[in-house]
Amino acid sequence: MPTSPSGAVTTGGSDVQAIEVSCPVSLLIGQKGPCVAVARLRSGQTPVVSFDATWSSTRPEVVAVDALGVANGRSAGQATVSASYRGREAAATLVVTAEDALRIDAGQAQQGDFRPGSTVTMWLQGYYSVVSAETGRLSLEISDQAGTIITTSPLTVAKGGDFFLLSSTFLVPQESMEVCRTAVLEVGSVTIAEPKSKSFALWCIPIRR
DSSP states (O other), rough: HHHOOOOOOOOGGEEEEEEEEESSEEETTTOOOEEEEEEEETTTOOOTTTTSSSSEETTTTTTTEOOEEEEEEOSSEEEEEEEEEETTTEEEEEHHHSSEEEEEESOOOOSSSTTTTTTEEEEEEEEEEEEEEEEEEEEEEETTTTEEEEEEEEEEEEEEEEEEEEEEEOOOOOOSSEEEEEEEEEEETEEEEEETTSSTTSSEEEEOO
16 A cells, blocks of 8 residues: 555545544643644554644644644643544644743663773753743753762753753763763752653663673
């Protein structure tokens, strides 16, 4: 069966029984997240049709959505994002929150041979939001198994929200059993650290010996 460049199955309108839309439940101001449209065909197939659907938002000043279904939190509030595909339509509700916050993406990266004395690099990415002050301090902290800070890479961020990609290149201490990465946002007297759990994917890297 022919497919579109997005990988969605190309089919006649009469074969599409319904579509389903899923979006992030909530976004920070400045945060982006993908909405996904899935068609339910008479044949039982369920192709992803996000790139072929037509997207709209009931309140684009709160949540904007582009032609590929990527939602962007613009201001605090609630909006409904809809997708239409071959005569079928579905929608999902998103809430945009205004708060001092960090949200970490699941996929992270690192480079180097994680052995004592080696020079390695670790990255951490996600979104930050600052609403209670004009600026905040965002940093990537690298620590060992005891929580001792090995290095930190601070930067000043302005009020609002945006995507961040932080990196740190450092020497692995001889006594380290593992090295862990944490994003830290300081706004006034409030400190927010993410991720909070070691179950987070690739949060800590064991040191090879």
